[in-house]
Amino acid sequence: MSFSRFPDGGLIDRSQVFTFSFDGRSFTGHAGDTLASALLANGVSLMGRSFKYHRPRGLVSGGASEPNALVTVGAGGHREPNLRASMVTLRDGLKAESQNRWPSLGFDLGAVNSALTPFIGAGFYYKTFMWPAALWESLYEPLIRKAAGLGRASHAPDPQVYEKRWAHCDLLVIGAGPAGLMAALAAARTGARVILCDENAAFGGRLLHDRVEIGDADGPGFAAAAISELGSLDRVQLLPATTVFGTYDSGVYGAVERRDGAASGPAQRVWRIVARRAVLAAGAEERPLVFGGNDRPGTMTASAMRGLANAQAIRPGDHVAVFSTGPSGHETARDLIARGLEVTLVDARTEISAAELSASEGARVLKGHVVADTLGSKSVTGIEAVDRATGKRSRIKVDALAMAGGWNPVVHLACQRGDRPVWDAGSGMFLPPASRDGLAAVGSAAGILDLAGCLRSGTAAGEDAAAALGFTPVTAKLPAAREACGGSTGFTTLWHVGEARGKAFVDFQNDVAVSDLGLAVREGYGHVELAKRYTTTGMATDQGKLSNVNAIGILAEQRGLTPDQVGTTTFRPFYTPVSIGALAGEHRGSHYRPVRRSPLDGWARKHGAVFIEAGHWMRPSHFPRDGEAGWKEACDRETLAVRAGVGISDASTLGKIDLSGKDAARFLDRVYTGKMSTLAVGKARYGLMLREDGMVMDDGTVSRLGESHYLITTTTGAAGEAMAHLEFCAQALWPDLDVRLVSVTDQWAQITVAGPASRDVLGRIVDADLSEEAMPFMAAREVTLHSGLAARLFRISFSGELAFELAVPARQGEAVADAIMQAGAPFGITPYGLEALNVLRIEKGFITHAEIDGRVTPGDLGLGKMVSAKKDDFIGRAMLGREGLQDPDRLQLVGLRPVNPAHRILAGGHLLEPGAVPAMANDQGHVSSACWSPHLNSTIALAMVRRGRSRHGEILTVWDPLRGIETRAIVGDPLFLGASAIKAPPRRGLAPVIPARAPGLRLPDLPAVSGIELALCPEAPVLLLSAPVGLDAAVRAAAPAGDGILRPVQPGQALAVGRPGESADALAARLDGPAGASLCELTDARLRLELSGARAGDLISTQSAIDLDDEGFGPGASAPTLFGHVPVQLTRLDAASFEVMVFSTYAGDLVESLIRAIRRL
Amino acid sequence: MASLIPCPHCGLRPKEEFSIRGDAAPVRPRPDAPFDAWDAYVHLRDNVRGVMHEHWQHVGGCRRWLVVERDTFTHAVHAVTDAADFTRAQGAPTGGGGASAASGTRTGKGRAKR
Structure with a gap:
């Protein structure tokens, strides 16, 4: 008689019938079943094949520790392998499959391994598959992996959230x-x-x-x-x-x-x-007992059998044997006898308490006996018991066998x-x-x-x-x-049954038997950690939850030690396997990291931009036109258009840092190599920041907007690093300098207009005199557009042409760019992307982080004159004086042109003297940037070359073995293209163009989910009030308490949010900050969202670690925090309403991720 | 999975909100300090197994630089202070000097101890 279901009883709901399948066969079960109990109810006790020997296996522990009943559930992308059938809640339509068998679970060819058992004990693989080594990866490992294994992972993308x-x-x-x-x-x-x-x-x-x-x-x-x-x-x-x-x-x-x-x-x-x-x-966990054939299906722990009988009404058969060393076996006997089953209790003890005997009354009790072996093939049909007093063996026919070997907390x-x-x-x-x-x-x-x-x-x-x-x-x-x-107190420890003749398993999942542990000890691997690796006991998905303590006990016996002398292996997370999908959460695929979009993103899309990832940013790479074969054609056209007429590109991604405070000039002198304090108001200067080791960290410009008000720009890529560095200098190195740093990258859309006609184009937009006299090179001015919009104009060039950068509040960026397009139409204004930008700068020998690679000094770049000799201190000054950094043999920036202009040079190639053997000793340097110059009709490149500046005119070989290119190239000045010969005659009399006002913001369509609402906060001005750290109390008192204006960011800094429709000036007038405090407008740098409803807190807890229930985060509370993976300022407006203030360039990403989170709720 | 750092300004936050810079003990030498002092400041670091002071920035929060007193073996965080206060307590030059030294200081230890 096999496993079945009692006609009544249990905690299952028999009125609910679920249909499920196992290996293609259809079965039914009930609510309250696990997959394992439902299979047993249908008489299926064979649930898997073992890892190595492919022995038939059934349910053992029936819980989280289950080593045998591993199944694969689901199909396609939903497929999940190695699930414990005991932990899978039965549901209608569930599809499960057994694992590690071929062609079927009942008839598994791999079971031939079982016949080879005497030969493939512990260490078999290590000893056998040793040579030839060439076969390790090609033959042995694939074969072993195919034969021994668990379930297969699905290779399809996981559609679950x-x-x-x-x-x-x-x-x-x-x-x-x-x-x-x-x-x-x-x-x-x-x-x-x-x-x-x-x-x-x-x-x-x-x-x-x-x-x-x-x-x-x-x-x-x-x-x-x-x-x-x-x-x-x-x-x-x-x-x-x-x-x-x-x-x-x-x-x-x-x-x-x-x-x-x-x-x-x-x-x-x-x-x-x-x-x-x-x-x-x-x-x-109840400890299994270790005897011959203890892995045969139908053998399980006594508590598992009892629990299945009581909770799921599983009937293990007509006659059940219970092998016990303590009270649990007697408790199981009691429950089975109460259900009318015949029970033989094999108890290893000779003395059994009256309470136990009274519980198991009705069972045939064999005191001082052990189960030495089981009988049967794919399920238990009998046991061989041994009377330990006489050594007499007797066979008993049973349908199932329970083991009660004590307990492992x-x-x-x-x-x-x-x-x-x-x-x-x-x-x-x-x-x-x-x-x-x-x-x-x-x-x-x-x-x-x-x-x-x-x-x-x-x-x-x-x-x-x-x-x-x-x-x-x-x-x-x-x-x-x-x-x-x-109670279950007071069992006798029995590590294994010496009388066993068959294979006695310690670790079911890894097929580790007592004999394997003995071998490990004999071969010198008796230490618990070594025995684990040698025999694999305690490995794989169950991590030895059932087996480790028995293994320790057996090792102790074999080595003549106590279990505490043997000790345990190391416990580490995870307690049970967790799928990678769950650990990744929502941050996978395209959501792996946040996407940052420029305020000119919409403008670039309208003009057909192809985007490229640059850090978190998506930046236009080029703007292809119909009929252009690829990016290079577009790039050549864009490049030529800038030098011949006028181009427009997006510079908004440059890092922009607002610097104020009365020590701002001193601070700049300490972080830049040059003397910035001499910069006049209304002027900009190019500067280099070094690391303390003397290497260049970043380059950019500093503009002096007021007496103690500066704007720093950094490169796009190093913006985060530069900001953190400046903050470190201000906060940790010189905390008593009065400086305040605010990132204003998100506040401004910055539009580059470059080319001989750029002045004419911008003249139609900006209400100011843009002549050479009024707006000379490196001028930095606050200006007004013809529309009245306040803006900033910089005469800065990264193309070597006459060029301007116009900064307007971010939300107006697209409208202003549209207006510039209109104003530039008569001049053939051309949008250009990163590719053209790169060509334009290489033609002029301008550097980027391709050159500033962390190993170069200002001198290496030919910028030694930018290092002030007058200052006694700046970051990097002391180390820049090192002998090695002043060595004339260092790599220096040069230009390279192929001897044959049609030949290619690619970045990454190394330089050798002609005929030299490619070796580190002969290395003359490397190519840092390369491009095709449509002006010179040649490849051109920037390279770092040993003593480069003294080698102009020399011919070197560019050796690029990875791409199989060798090119002879002439070393020269990095400035490939002199001053532009094109002087476009000024066009006068064109009417001003007035940019439209940007329309109000709108959220995309939102899913309707009850208990949660996402909305835009009404538009209102945002200012950052900052003062020296010591004046924090005064900053926090700048607005009346409780009026909801201030959101503290850090000591001395608070964001102030005005009333809907109020102007920034009106808000500023209402703030009563300490003397000398700075106000920086961030209205366009932030987007304010309101999350409200009963489930707003649940949603926020998927994004932020802030404890919303904390008394410390009641209405009015506000704090900066990471939200998903973007930083925000989170404010509780009232009990069930929160404001999420996010950097505007991250806002699109955040809204998308909130919509996904709302859908998941 | 997580470690928490008690930011003195923002409260208990997971380490994902922070970035680490390293040992906070070295003091930036004076400009005229001998080369060896600069070499030690820039290049030499102890690799402590036990408690050390480290510079961390709360980049996902208030953006202040902090000094975290942390056991590198157990990850136990013993105290967190604002880096400005730590620098002042080190007796290092703080950049002020003369008339431009800022007046007030703030201990910032409100929620530092757990």
């Missing part, structure tokens, strides 16, 4: 068995914030599996009452089907919530739980931060280490094996945690608990 969420609590309770429920109740009753997690879909732990009584209630009844009380408390969060998989620093716990079959929301959710205290109530989460479990010889268990960092183990996880003790220890831990956090305990009387045998 995943979510990550932060949670905060006073007490995290891990495990909702009797101890966990009591801990959660005890703490929650005091008003503490409690999160209760259990890896199973139903709370209750053994209360659902064992026939116990607490007060007047049975186990499920007591659990239901506790859950109902917890559910009624609003500071309690219940997370079923949620496995806490890791204990991390600072009281952070990782957990994964499985939402199999959920109608909406993510497939899985990873929780990061910040817990002030935690209670580990993870229970204990689930100590993992208490040991993941480096502590080891402690061996308790008295009880024969490894117990959790002493409580650390607020994590305390309770109940059977702490080795307490009776129900009353579990209830008591859970209650005490919950009360202690609450009291330690300042909550007042609420004492409640504990009801009396009654259970079989008075």
Whole structure:
């Protein structure tokens, strides 16, 4: 007789029938089943094949530790391998497949390995597949991998969505068995914030599996009452089907919530739980016994068989043998006998307590006997028992076999931060280490094996945690608990059965037998960590949850030591496997990192830009026109148009930093190589910033806008690094300099208009005299457009042509660019992208980070004159004086042209003297940038060459073995193109062009999800008020308390938000900051979103780690935080309404990610 | 998964909000300091197993530079101070001098201790 279902009883809902399939066969089950219980109910006890020998395997532990019943669920991109059938909640339509078998589970050719068992023990692979080494990767590994294995991963993209969420609590309770429920109740009753997690879909732990009584209630009844009380408390969060998989620093716990079959929301959710205290109530695993053929399907732990019978009404057969060393076997016998089954109890002990014998009354009890071997092939049909007193063997026909070898407390989460479990010889268990960092183990996880003790220890831990956090305990009387045998305390340790003749498995998942451990000891791999690697015991998906303690016991026996002398292997997250998709959350594919869009993005799209990623930015690479074959044609056209007439491009991505404070000039002198303090108001200067080691960090311009007001520009790529560096200098190096730094990159759309006609074009836009006299090279002016819009104009050129950069508030950028296009139409104005920009600058020998690669000094770049000799200090000055950095033999910037203009040079090639052998010793330098110059009809390149400046005219070989190119090239000046010969005659009399006002902002269509609304805040001015750090109190007092104007950013800095429709000036007038405070307008640099509704907090917790429930974040609270992966200022407007103020160039990305998050809710 | 750092200005935040620079103990030498002092400042670092002071910036938050007193072995964070206060407490030159020295200081330790 095989496994089946009792006609009645259990916690399943027989009125709900689910149809599912396993290996293509269709079965039915009920609500309340796991895949494993439903298979057993249908008589399927063979669920998998073992890893190495392909032995038939069935369910063993029936829980999280299940080593055998691994299945693949789903198909295509939804396919998930190696799921434990015991942890898969049954649902209608579920499709599961067995693994590691071919052609079928019943008939597996790989099982031939089983016949070879004597030859393929531990270390077989290491010893056998040694030579020839050439076959390691080509033959041996593929063969071994094919023969030995688990499920296959799906290679299709995963269409499921995943979510990550932060949670905060006073007490995290891990495990909702009797101890966990009591801990959660005890703490929650005091008003503490409690999160209760259990890896199973139903709370209750053994209360659902064992026939116990607490007060007047049975186990499920007591659990239901506790859950109902917890559910009624609003500071309690219940997370079923949620496995806490890791204990991390600072009281952070990782957990994964499985939402199999959920109608909406993510497939899985990873929780990061910040817990002030935690209670580990993870229970204990029943220890399997190690005897011959202990892996035959139909053999499982006694608690698994009992739980299946009680909770899912699984009938293991007519006659069941229970092999026991303690009370658990007698408890299982009791429950099976009560169901009318015949039970033979094989008990290794000669003395058995009266309580146990009374519980198992009706069973045939064989005292002092052991099960030496099992009989049968694909399932157990009998056992061979041995009377240890006489050595007599007897065969008994049985349908199933239960093993009760004692208990292993689930100590993992208490040991993941480096502590080891402690061996308790008295009880024969490894117990959790002493409580650390607020994590305390309770109940059977702490080795307490009776129900009353579990209830008591859970209650005490919950009360202690609450009291330690300042909550007042609420004492409640504990009801009396009654259970079989008075609890599971007092088992005898039996590491393995010496009388076994068949293979006795220690680690089921990895096919490690007692003999393998013996071999490991004999061959010198007896240390627990070595034995693990040598035999693979404790590896793979179950990480030895069932096997490790037995393996330690057997190693101890073999080596003549005690288990504590052998010790345990290292515990690390994850407790159970977690899918990569869940860990990645929403940040995958194109959402792996944020996308930053320039304010001129819409303008560039209109003109057909092809975009290229540059850091977070998407920048126009070129603007192809109809009939152009590729990027190069577009690039050549754009390049020629700039030098011949006029071009327009987007410079908004350059880093822009507003610098103010009375020590601003001194500060600039210390961070730039040049003397910036002499710069006149209204002028800009090119500057180099060094690292402290003397190497160039970044280049850019500094414009003096006022007496102590500057604008710094950095390169696009180094903007973040430069800002952090300047902040470091201001805050950590010279905190007593009065300087304030504000990133204004997002505030301004910056438009480059370059080419001989640029002045004529801009003259139609800007209401100012742009003549050479009024607006000379390197002038920096605040100007007004013909529309009245305030703007900034810089006469700066990165193309070597007459050029201007016009900065306008970001939201007006597209309209102004449109107006410039219109104004430039008579001049044939041409949008140009990064490719043309690159050609234009190489033709003039201008550098970028291709040259500033972290290894160059100003002198190397030919910019030695930019290093002031008059200053006694600036960053990098001391180290720049090093002998090595002044060596005339250093690489220096030169220009390169191929001897044959048609030949190519590509960046990355190395330079050699003609005929020299390619070797480091002969290396003369490398090519940093290269392009095709349509003006010179030749490839041109910039290169760093040894003594380069003294070698103009020399011919070198550009050696590029990676791309198979060798080119002879002439060294020369990096300036390829002299001053432009084209002097366009000025065109006068063209009418001014007035840019339109940008339309109001609009959000894309939003999904309608109840409880959450996303809207734009009404447009209002935003100013950053900043003062020296010491004046923080005055900054915070700049607006009346409680009026919602100020959002503090950092000491001395606060964002001020005005009324809808108010002007920035009007807002400024209302602010009463300290004397000398600076105001920087950021209206266009920020987008303000409002998130409101009952679920706004849930949504925010998927994006930010801020504890919204904290009293510290009530209405009016405001703080800067990372939101998803972009920085924002988060402000609570009222109880269920939040303002998210985001950098405007990240706003599009944030809105998209919020829409995705809302859809997931 | 996470480590938390108590920012003295923003409260407890995950380490993803921060970037680390390294040892905060070296003091930037005076401009006329001997070469060896500069060499040590730029190039020499102890690789401590245990408690050290490190510069971290709260880039995802207030953007202040902080000094985190952290155990490099256990990751336990013992204290966090604003870098400006740390520099002043080191007795290092703070850039002011003469009339331009800022007046007030702020301990910034409000929420530093856990």
